[in-house]
Amino acid sequence: MGKIGSGLRLVAVLVTVVALSACAVRYRDHGYVPRDEDLARITVGESTREDVARAVGRPSTTGLLTGGAWYYVGSRFRLYGPREPEEIDRQVVAISFDDRGVVENVERFGLEDGKVVALSRRVTDSNIKGVGILRQLLGNLGNVSAAQLVNE
Template sequence: MARNLWLVLAIGALAACQPIYRSHGYVPSDSDLAMLVVGQDTRDTVGDFIGRPSSAGVLEDGGWYYVGSRWRELGLRKPQEISREVVAISFNEGGVVQNIERFGLEDGRVVTLSRRVTDSNIKGVTFLGQLLGSIGNVNAGQFLN
């Protein structure tokens, strides 16, 4: 009986050491983004093809931002964000797609993974940098005081 109890406890301890992965947010795939035509599609057609985002630019005419992250939890350790991607779609004054960009986060720096641009003036990067840099960086201690 005691041997069986130790066996169950050992198996339980090993199972507790396995990482748990969670995904948050939504980022459209490259095949979904390939359906969009820069300079031709509008906000409405983007919403129809890939859905409306959970984040948009500060201004009404700002871009749309699709944010997705993946977290790993291991035992009693603090959850660790292992990847983050942002797809930024910006529109011109007429509501037509101007830029489609995919960004990632590597070693704390924003990295451009892909870009389809019609104009050399990249808008919204500052907001995007703030968005990538702030997700998951909340100090719980500041709320306890």
């Protein structure tokens, strides 16, 4: 019985060590945000897109509006055991350009400045709000022309 008891103790210790190591906090970084020293090499009103690309690199995200902007986004997540990852830090550097491609503004935003923005929505706007199904069906009765009937 001594061998079985010591074997069970060893298994119990191993299970405890594995369970405790699974609960260790881990951190994961995503994205890239230029350092302040690199951003200092950019001069508002003088630097061009190519100057910015040389100083801090090209971004993964750009704006679509006139002149556009370059966005550098970096996030830090805390992972703890089986829990959902928690974003603990986010930095966004936005460099906007005028129509000539010259730097117009350089801004840095943190997680505390952020708002939830829906980047994609699968909602179709409909003009039939408040119209019942019977009215929709009866409303189409007069919309069929003779040309449509002949072509069918």
